[in-house]
Amino acid sequence: MTTTGTAVPPMLRQWRRPQFISNPLARWAFYAGVALYLVIGIGSLEVNWERAIQGLERGWAFVLGFLQPNFSSRWGDILIGFQESLTMTVTSTALGIALSIPVAVGSARNLVPTWVYLICRSFVALSRTLNEIIVAIFLVAMFGFGPFAGFLTLTFATVGFMAKLMAEDIEEIEASQLEALRATGAGYLQVLDFAVLSQVMPRLVGLSLYRLDINFRESAVIGIVGAGGIGATLNTAMDRYEFDSAAAIILVIITIVMVAEYSSGWLRKRIQ
């Protein structure tokens, strides 16, 4: 061992990854806190076993319903509900996408002045904060029961969803590409067409297809609060304890969602 000159650290033969909380006291206090929370949390659960057993019986009835789904007795209602849902889905997706494009441009920091950005971002935030069911309840109260309220709800949600994700994509466009087109003397819309639209097109199509199948699923959910469609049919069947019809409706929904998901996935892959 030499002790000359500058402090060369001794050869270390051990190394530990730094802990995520470096103070050991704080770290163990944190672990203990998590454990305590779990114990108290589980301890505070009140399980009513009698009720659970009753529930099991009903659940079993439901399972039996699934084993013998009854498509025939409410077939007319299912068909109407399905038509309504599909109409709601397609129209709200189309209008939502059309409206989301200007909002997306307005929500992209690299394309618009700050005040436009703030307005569009606030709208997107509002649309994303309010859950579809809450919006649906509100719109059903305003416009009455039926698919029109559902259509408005889904349009509103689609604009928020598409605009937020598209804006993120637009903001990733390289500044130099926008500069290059501005430098040619191109107008604002021409810059949007060449530099922006051409680059976000695959994502626009992909997200639209994705949103189409989200909207179909949501149309089933918001029907339960009165916004029409197959959800309303399902709600009626459940209220009447017609589990076999309910099962039939759920099976229809599952089938359609699966078909929509599979075909949109296939289309998206083709477009990339």
Place this chain on the structure above:
Amino acid sequence: MLELRHLEKRYPTGDLALNGVSLRVGAGELLGLIGPSGAGKSTLIRCVNRLVQPSGGQINLDGQDLSMLGSAGLRHARRQIGMIFQEYALIERLTVMENLLSGRLGYTGFWASWFRRFEGDDIAQAYSLLERVGLGGMENKRADALSGGQRQRVGIARALMQSPKLLLVDEPTASLDPKTSRQIMRLILELCHERGLAAIVNIHDVVLATEFLPRIVGLRAGIVVYDGPAVNIDKTVLTNIYGDEDWTAITQSMQATARADSDNSEQANRVSTLADAL
């Protein structure tokens, strides 16, 4: 042709990128802009076509003050100023032809450009430019299928599609290998000579700059600290622009290229004075 008077740019962050830059560029004059990173080279050329809004001073292009123009007038003026970028700035998902034609957007109406119905003359010009930059037959390839050198050729062709009088060239070779860099520089300068274009070339490779560009402007902290012929660049000038460093290797290679040039040009006497100075 282009005259910058006391151009000043202060960014909202408070950084003073340009501190009273005055510069004259004659028609057909080729000018290299050198300086350390952050000296304001990029800001300067972006102020010329107002991609960056100068906070003071005048930009005079053929008697028109660009700093005073409104948005329509500015778009009109920008058509005369082509721009070439370091990372090419092509639209990757569009075809080579669309990238070229985007140079004509300033002359084309929105709906015509939306449906990609450009004038026959524009299309003919695009084909001949493609041929000229060595990319004949590539019009239907997507820009992201090209190599770096090929992309920069498309970038050059796009700028020329504007039929500009002035080219602003921002680090054209920084993303390219040494051989391609030289080819690209040669191509840009040949095209400028052919068409009598003036160019401001922002470039950080001093050797490349002095070899290809007859006039050099050195920028340091937003101030012009050198403006003169490339052959007069020596240790003192480089130290003035970049700060203290051992410049021997660079000045020697500059001398070497200058000597090689002088074999077939009449620059011999100027070079000997350069050699004496060193």
